Each structure stands twice: as C-alpha cells, then as structure tokens.
Amino acid sequence: MSQQHYDDGDEQMSTAKESIDEGSSRRFDRFRSFLRDFLTNRKGFAGTLLLGAVVFISVAAPLIAPYDPEAYGVGPALAAPSFEHLLGTDDLGRDVLSRFFYGGRISLLVGVVSGVVATLVATLIGVPAGYYRGRVGRWITTAIDMSLVFPPFVLVVVFAAYAGSSVWNIILILSLLSWPIPARTIKAKTLSVRENDFVESTQALGASDLRIMRQEVLPNILPVVFANGILQMVYTILMEAAVGFLGLGDTARISWGTMLYFAQKQGALSSGAWWWMILPGFGIVLAAFSFILVGSALDEVLNPRLQRRTWGDD
C-alpha cells in the first residue's frame, strides 16, 4: 500500500508565490531553491561528492601523482602494492596509481564532450520531431527510429577499424551515434509542452515556428534536456572505456580503458597482478556512477514527475 501520488494541493500556493516575487531576484531565488533541493537529494549529494573526487584527481593529476606516469622502470615490473608504489606497477615498471590519476582525463574529456554534442544533436532533432505535426513530424520521427537500428558501439568499432582512432575521432563518432535515444525522450517532452495553451496562443499571434520552438518550447524542456545530457555522459564514458579496452582507442594516451587493454593483453590476472586490473575499472565505475547519480537527482529535482507527491484531495 505505498503509492503516494495524490493530487497536490500545494500547487495553488506555489503559483501564488511565484507571482509575488517577480523581478531579478526571482531567478536567483529559484536557483537557490534548486540548489537546496539538489543537494538535499541523497543521490545529488553523493553524486556531487563523487564527481568532485573524479574531477579533482583528473585536474590535479600532475600535482598528486607520485611518479611520471609514462616513465618506465620507476619500480620493478609487476610489483605488488607497497609504500613506494601504493598500487603497484605494471609490466613495464610504471606506477599504476600515477597512471590512474592521469587516466581520468581522457574519460572525462570524451564522456563530457561527446555527451554534450550528442545532447545538442538530440535536441536539434527531437524538438522539431515533437513540434511539427503531420508529415514533417512523422518523417523526423521515422528518421530517429531508423537511426536506432544502427548499434552504436558496433559502429564505433567498425569506424575505428577504418578510420583509426584519435581521441577526437572517438568523440566525433560517439557524438554522432548516441543521439537517437535521448532524441526520443526530448521529442516526447516537446509533444507534451506543445499541447499547452501558451504555445497555441503564441501560434495564434502569428509567431514563426522557429521562434516558438526557441522561446516557448525550449525553456520548458530544458530541464529534461539537461538531465538527459548528464545521463548521456554515463553512456559515452562507458563507451569510451570499452573502445579503449578493445585496443581501438588512442593507445599512446593514458586512459582507464587502454590501461585495462594492456593489463588484459599482458595477462595481468593470470599473473596475479590484480592491482593493475582493478583500479582502472574502479575509476570508470566511479566516474559513471557519479554522473548517473547527478543525472537522476537532477531528473528528480527538475522534473518532479518522480517526486514523492503526497495527498491533497479534491
């Protein structure tokens, strides 16, 4: 007996409140209340902390790494964790902890940039798909659905085989391939916003479609776009790691994925060098988990569909 969704009686009050404090301070107040909601959200708080940690080790890598990550033989090969090498060394005697600190940079770069670009593409395609009725909307929707049949990761692998794999290639491919699922979400949200009276009345006033999409639709779907973008980064981070792990990434740069590729290739587990295998994977989980926590907390705070509604009757 625990579904708690009953019509909310507070609605009246919140609209009343909004009309009272208009002016420039209103936006700031709204931002403050958003920040409070976000940080008191358990997931939001934990996600922010974790994300902060990931960003910190990536940015501060040169300061906190005990050794040069590229230097061979700073210790014996495949040395177990010790005081000199807190997380041991790899087969070439490089310090695993130092490489771990640097490895986050590529993950974050690829994940964030391609997540942002994919979300932009998804918005550019999803909004008109939901906005235009009739033939245009149907065509765009069909195009989105058709794009879903191309398995993104499989295509990434294929492209890597043909085009090679610099970091920017990977970013480009991930951006171009992972937009269809968020585009569907954005389309659905646009559809519901479109039904609102204010959109209809703006149309009646003769505003152009582009203007309505930009000024009326976009601000209303922005929360969904934002939360989706963050969640999209989870996927791109995992894809980047997978590309690296298959050895199709830029093996000259340190990333958690390529560290795992070398570890797997040199039989780290069978030779008992678990430290070489565990830490990079842990880094990926940490980064992905922090983004997924932040993303779903944003979703809960900005799109209160899932928020715990209470009673209120009538």
Next chain:
Amino acid sequence: MSKQIQERSADTAGALLSVQNLSTYYSEDETDVPVRAVDGVNFEIARGETYGLVGESGCGKSTLGLSLIRALPPQGDIVDGEIRFEGREIGQLPKSEVKDVQWADISMIYQGAQNAFNPVKTVGDQIREPLRVHNIVPEGERERRVRELLEKVNLQPDVAEQYPHELSGGMKQRAAIAMAIACEPDLLIADEPTTALDVIVQAEVLNMLQQLQDDLNFGMLVISHNLAAIMKLSDRIGVMYGGKIVESAPAETLYDAPEHPYTALLLQSLIDPRRPPDQVETIEGTPPDLRDPPSGCRFAGRCPLATEQCRDMEPPLEVVGEAHEAACFHHEEVSEL
C-alpha cells in the same frame, strides 16, 4: 458539544451510516506536523437517503469519502472517531476485514471517470472483478450479471467486451456506475460524479443515480465542489470548510435560509449570472493551513461577519432550526449578507 453528540446518538440508532467525531490526518512520518484534512466530523446517512457534501478544493471532502471506504493513501490515518456502518464500527477494522466491506457493502465512484478503467482490460472484466472477489454471484452467472448491470445504466451489453478507450466520456462514467453497483452495496459514495462531463451528460448521470437509488435503496454520499450540481439530488447537504462540517440541513432549507456565512457566500456566487456555474471558489481569500489551523473559527479570516470572538473561540455546530445545524456565532446575521 458533548451534549449534541449525545442527542445525535439517540436518534441515529437506525441510521445506515453514522460518523462521529471522525478525524483523518495526513503525515509523512512521525516527526511531520500532520495535515488535519478531516477534523472532528459528525453526520449520518439513512438507507435510501442522499447526503450531499460540498466544499472547495482541499477542504477534506474527498478525504472523508476515502476514510469511509477505508482507501486512504498510506500517509493518511483515521486518528479519532467512529464510523458505524449498520451498527458495526468499521473505522478501525483491520485491513483483512476491511476487504470484505469494501465494494460489497460500501462502494465508490471516484472522481475522474476517464481513468476509472484499466486501459488494458475490458470493461466487462473490470465490472466482473468485484463479483468474483466477493463471490456475490455464482461463477456461471457473472457474465449475465455484467450485461444486466450495463443495461441498467443504459449501455449496450456488448460494451462488456470493449476496452475503455473505445468508450466516450459519458459512457465511461455510466460504466463506472455499473461497476460501483455491481455488488449491490448499501452505501454508495460518489466523488464529483459529474465533473468534467458536458451539461447534458451531467443531467443524465444525476438522473441515473437517482433512479438506481430508487431501485436498490442504497444510501448515497455525493461529494462535489459544485453546490448546484448536487442540490437537486441531495436530501440533505453538509457544507465542509477547512476539515469541518460547518453547516448541515435539508437541501431546500440550506438553499432558502443558510445559517453559515460560508454557505451564504457559496450560494451567492452560484446565482450570480456573470459567473460560470461551475466555479464556486470565488470567495476572496485562501483556505486555512490545515497543518496549523487558526484557533478560532476556521472561516474567520475570510468572513465578512467575523469578530474578535470568532478569532478566539471555535464556534460549535449547533442546532439552529428543524434538522438544521450551523457552526457560527453570528448565524442570525447571515440572512443580511
């Protein structure tokens, strides 16, 4: 106050439903300040009688209905009072026993018939379900019973095989009524039975309820924010404000001579031809915060007659006329409003 309750008890021995001092609060957890959605309500309904309950959004009228059928959301709790149904206390019955009363003895037409039916099951399945759960009709005859019920509400029997999305709004409302009377309940609660229907269908639905009541002789509690909509249907009307019943009288008496300023204002907004008929919430001001209700009369903040006394003390529900009760210190001045 206590004197009145005693008087009431004396003449309610034969009532189908008798509610005494019922209080239902909502709270998220133990530390939360509860919302006193229903706060010490008394009324009764006889077999064959229709009791109309009217009040604006958030006054607790739907919560009252949900309390009677014991289908409150998990945060809601009956914290005090009695619900006597055919002489038996059901307000504190354990859940397992409540299930036998629900729908078989007390059923409900929920607000918003558009969503009364599960979209992936046929209408017939859903009307049949309570017959099965309460084992009212032998299995082989349930099919026939469903068709009879549909005919009773002027629907084609083969609506039973249809899915809800294939029905119009008015048809859904009628099917929802058929579902509610499936087990021939003794008490039917109808929450906003006509809201969101167009005017012609509204009249049809009200007539139908009246006719079914004549046939089946159930007691009925009709809940609405729209006094006009239920005025004709109701034998007696209770006006609810801020979790309390502030006036209760036979329908005509209430209409002709209201003794509570809130009722009077409701009626005024009703007959003002410039206002659309389905908007009664035109009285200025906002309803009281039910987490922290004012210590005196809950309507005092919006009342044109309010005095110091009203703000300090809570007016008791008093007999002001023949079968007529009102909770106002200044009920004699109401006619001048």
Next chain:
Amino acid sequence: MASTSSKKAYIATRVRNYLAAFAAILAVNFAIPRVMPGDPTTRFVGPGFTAEARQQLLQEFGLNRPLWEQFLLYLTNIFTGDFGVSFARYPTPVMELIVERLPRTLYLMGASVTISVVIGIPLGAFAAWNFGEREDLITTQSSLFFRSIPTFWLAILLVFVFGYLIPIFPISGATGSANHPSFIAYFVDLTYHTVLPVVTMSAYFLAGYTFLMRGSLLDILPENYIKIAESKGLSERQVLFGHAVPPAFPPVLTQLGFQIGRLAGGAVLVETVFSYPGMGQLMFEAVLARDYPVIQATFFFLAIMVLGSMFLAEILYTIIDPRIGGSE
C-alpha cells in the same frame, strides 16, 4: 472488430518504416568501406594477393565500374548470400562464418534479454510499490550502480573470480566438446558455458529494465483505476500484478526495443572477454586483422538482428496493448 483492423493498419505503417530502415542499413553498409579515408580497393582485396587474384576480385566486386553498378552488384550479392571471402581465413566464404556464429549470438542476446525482463520487471514493480521506502532505495541505487559498471570489466572480474578463485564455471568457449550425442546434450553444454557471459550481459540490462519498470509503474500508480482496484477489496498482490503491471509493461517493452542496439554492442565486448565464438568476437577479430569483408558482413548481420528484435518487440507491444491502433 474495429480495433483489429486499425491494429493491422498500424502494423502496416510500422512494417513500412522497418523496410525503410532495412534499406538504410543496406545503404550504410555499402557506403562505409567506400567513403572512409584510404584506398577503397584494399577493403575488398587482401594484402598478400597476386596481381592476378587481385584483378579477379576487383572484377567480382565491380570496383572498377560506376558506383550504381557497384551498388546493384552489392545488392545482388547480399540477396544471394554472397558476402565474399574472408581475408584472414582465406578462402572461407564469409557467409559460412556467419552461419556458424549467428545462432550463438542470438542465443546469448535472447537469454540475456529474457533474464533481464523476467527479473527486472517484478523487481521494478516491487520498488515502485514501495516508493520511497528502504526496499525502493536499495533497488534503485543498486540498479544505478550496476548501470555504471562497464560490461567488459564485470566480465573480467567474473573471469577472475570463477576462472581462478572458484573455478565452477567455464570462462571461455561456447561448448566443451565438438561432438554431442544429442541436441539436448549440446544445449546443456552451451548453457553451462554461457552462464558467465549471460550473467554479465544481463547485469547492465537488468538494472535498466528495473529502473524503467519502476518509472513506468510510478506513472500508473496514481491512476484512478488503481485506487478503485484497491477499494474493490483486492489484495495488494492482485492490485500490483493484476492492475498496475499490465498497463505499465508496454512502455517498458518499447524502451527495450530501443536498447537492443546497445545489447549488440555488449555482445561484442562480452564475447571478446569470454572468447565466445559468436558474431561479436568474429567482428572484433576481423577488425584487428583488417578483414574487411568479414567486418562488413558482421556489421550487416548485427544491424539486421537489431532491426528484427526491435520489430518483434513492437509487434508484441501492439498485440498486448489494446490502446494501440486507436490513434497515433
């Protein structure tokens, strides 16, 4: 009656869309080796070939002819099942490799989807029903966590645990022996070998379906018909599984269809780590060996598998949801 015919019309428009998607796959597959940087003829002719063999192959693929002729030839080849010859395993026809591998990957994906759905749907329903309670928090947060574990890393961990620490499950291959006395014996052997790959693939998707189902059910629970079902005197279980889950499931099924593409990507990784001889592993080996005919064919068939599964999901959705076909 009316709904059946509009359902047919609905399916017809969907079939049209899927045919268009099929055409898109054909076109993309044709274009990839030709638009990528580098000499396109190297994609069709292996490096160690004699001039004579090279000429013959160029002829066969029509690479010295105009593009439209190449496309016609390409279509003819595909519809006659001729995907050329593998460079790396010269002269094995690519189709032979595909026929051998495809069922294994289908099995892997099918088993993973089944497990994710069978566990994920009730788990998500359970979480939504206990919204905000401890059960919900644990379910939600652990599914978010599982959603953050890279599939390949989970595979490695499982290989480590079951390969070295407690060796109770095989960590590579599809079967233990080449010959089986019966199909049942083969199936048992296959199932035993695929325990770890299937568990790995399921983890990510199980978490996804749990979360999706929870969200879908949370949309359903405030509906009137749920409150009515409760007041009818039904038990909690009857309300949840009889009234809440059926309308909440179709939207999840749609999402499931969309995510099948990701499942194919998972297959590449999982098959590689577990040396499972399926399409994914075949593709990855081909990529390393620059065995272009095999890359092209595996991509084509993986995309077709995704297309087919999405189509199946959609047909199923249309059948179980009576609302479909009324109006779109």
